[in-house]
Amino acid sequence: MSWQTDDGKHEMWIAAEFPGGWFSVGSTADGAMVERPGPDGRFHTAGDAGVLDGRQAIGWRGVCECGWRGSLWQRVDDPAAHDPAEYRIYDPDPSRHGDAPQEVEDAVWREWKDQDLEPETIADVRRAADDVRAAQARLDAAVRAARRDGRSWADIGTAAGISRQSAHERWARSDLANDVAQ
Helix, strand or coil: CCCCCCCCCCEEEEEEEECCEEEEEECCCCEEEEECCCCCCHHHHCEEEECHHHCCCCEEEEEEEECCCCCCCCCCCCCCCCEECCCEEECCCCCCCCCHHHHHHHHHHHHHHHHCCCHHHHHHHHHHHHHCCCCCCHHHHHHHHHHHHHCCCCHHHHHCCCHHHHHHHHCCCHHHHHHCCC
């Protein structure tokens, strides 16, 4: 099971974690395909790979291709030790593919969705830049309409808070000039 952000920049899956730093990255008929992440925390599918019996996993965690790692949901052997609040899960019928129980899948998905994939300050910059582009498009359309209405560069410049010369330099040579006579 994997999930991807709407922008395609992040893909997360629930990986079985094994001793020695191995994580599941898929499955075969023989068990869990495993790799160790590189120094950047990402999986590169080069050289350091194998197949392990998923029943040997020590637990599960969310893993994102960006390098993010979620909390370890530790597999416990004793049903009395089962405590989801402490991230301890008893799985009475472990999969040789390393599949996580449904309650772990649900919790890992919530954890991943709650992570800060885009810091708020960067999100603010992105939204502000989108606003500027939209405002620029509205301004260009308004200048076109004013020129079609016969308004001078002086009138347009005053309305835009710039000089007549700046208005002329900004819009007369652009595609706007093709829409109306100068």
